[in-house]
Amino acid sequence: MADTSTRRSGGRAARRAARAAPASEEARSIRPGMSGGFYKPLSDSQVKQIHEAALVALEEIGLADAPQSGIDYMVKAGAIYGEDGRVRFPRAVVEDALGKACRDITLHGRDPKYDLHLNGDRVHFGTAGAAVSMVDVLGKEYRDSTVQDLHDAARIVDRLDNVHFLQRPMVCRDIADNREMDYNTIYASCSGTTKHIGTSFTEPDFVADALEMLHMIAGGEDKWRARPFVSNSNCFVVPPMKFATEACEVMERCIEGGMPVLLLSAGMAGATAPSTVAGAIVQAVAECLAGLVYVNAVRPGHPAIFGTWPFGLDLRTGAMTGGSGEQALLTAGCAQMHSFYGLPGGAAAGMTDAKLPDMQAGWEQMCSNVLAGVAGLNMVYESVGMHASLLGFCHESLILGDDMLGHAQRVLRGIEVDDTTLALDQMREVCLGGPGHYLGTSETLARMESDYVYPALGDRTSPKEWVEVGKPNLVQKAIERKEEILSEPSAARLDPALDMALRERFNIHLG
Structure with a gap:
């Protein structure tokens, strides 16, 4: 029998080299902004029931x-402002706003290459x-989060293909003054990534200090207003059915400053x-x-993301549970309501109740992320x-999550069916006098990047190879x-000159 080990090794090396070379954005199998919407946990009549109940x-x-x-x-x-201090909304008023x-x-x-287009x-x-x-994965401990942690998270996000934006994920607990914490959050994020940033x-x-800083970073107020690269994540309500007074005033200032808002x-x-999934969605829709x-x-027409974020609860303990199947359904149902209204929307997914990046974290994160994606959540x-x-x-879970989101997006992309992908010509060529396998064919090689997602850290070696590379x-x-x-x-x-100007104007805590 002929020795084919060299040929196989060379082929494997070639394939690995091909995967190591970054694919162009057009050639990638997944990319930001792919369309979902084919998972619908609610029937059309149920969507209308939720809408009517919210009204x-x-x-x-x-x-x-x-x-x-x-x-x-x-x-x-x-x-209508009532004597009981509540604002009520006739149907016509809601329809006019829509x-x-x-x-x-x-x-x-x-x-600009990181612009996110929210529609459909x-x-x-x-x-x-x-x-x-912050999670210390080596010590298996938790410690206070800092502005350096936020900056590091922004730098990591900037390098991850499948994480498309940075909304502030943690509080800078080492900055006691809230005004300084707010503008240092913007500084730490902007100096870490050029992707879109969300903050509160x-x-x-x-808000005025933040806008002044953003004008300086953008190169002027006019340039900021033309391309606002930071949005305001605004908890404008305190459920159930109450406005958050100060947050609403923040929202008004942000709108005046040309900043997109997340409701x-x-x-x-x-x-x-x-406590019911449907009831939680009704209330969130009504509030938004x-x-x-x-x-x-x-x-009128100011960019506002319809942010229905109902969370699940473990009714045995009263503790929040972000990693449950119920949470995945809440998020997917909200995505369907956004689609019903034709509004750009957002919701929470990918949370885990696990304390470390372990198997529990993996299944909880994947479940809700996949459902959110296939439901078409913007x-x-x-x-x-x-x-x-x-x-x-x-931070380590953020990096591991990039692989997880790659798989979730491949599910989101779905299955293409056409004359080429049905592959009858390939089958004829391979089976009728051909090599009897599809390895190394031009069609297979052409599809390596356009159809397949490869984990950056996930392990696909054989047990023998795994041992050889140190487990x-x-x-x-x-x-x-x-x-x-x-x-x-x-x-x-x-830019160093800009950085110096910012440090002269603001008390920047990041070293």
């Missing part, structure tokens, strides 16, 4: 605790949250939202419709790195990748 809730229950400025805006738009709402939003990156069922995955702790503000008066309703099913009226009363927040039901963030551990590989990324200068670092 009834807005007409009969309304929302309390709006700031006076918000009351003025919404009443002028046709809402008619004015922005339906095609571009979330800009500082680098286009899907994007990214980070989010306000974790107060503690008080309305802190974020984060009720907890069984605690601050109804109220927010839509508010935004379009301030400035912005999948919290998709990587978030542990302990949003209390802890993990690599996934977490250790993630640590090494993190250290490699952070050992190199940030590609997003600010």
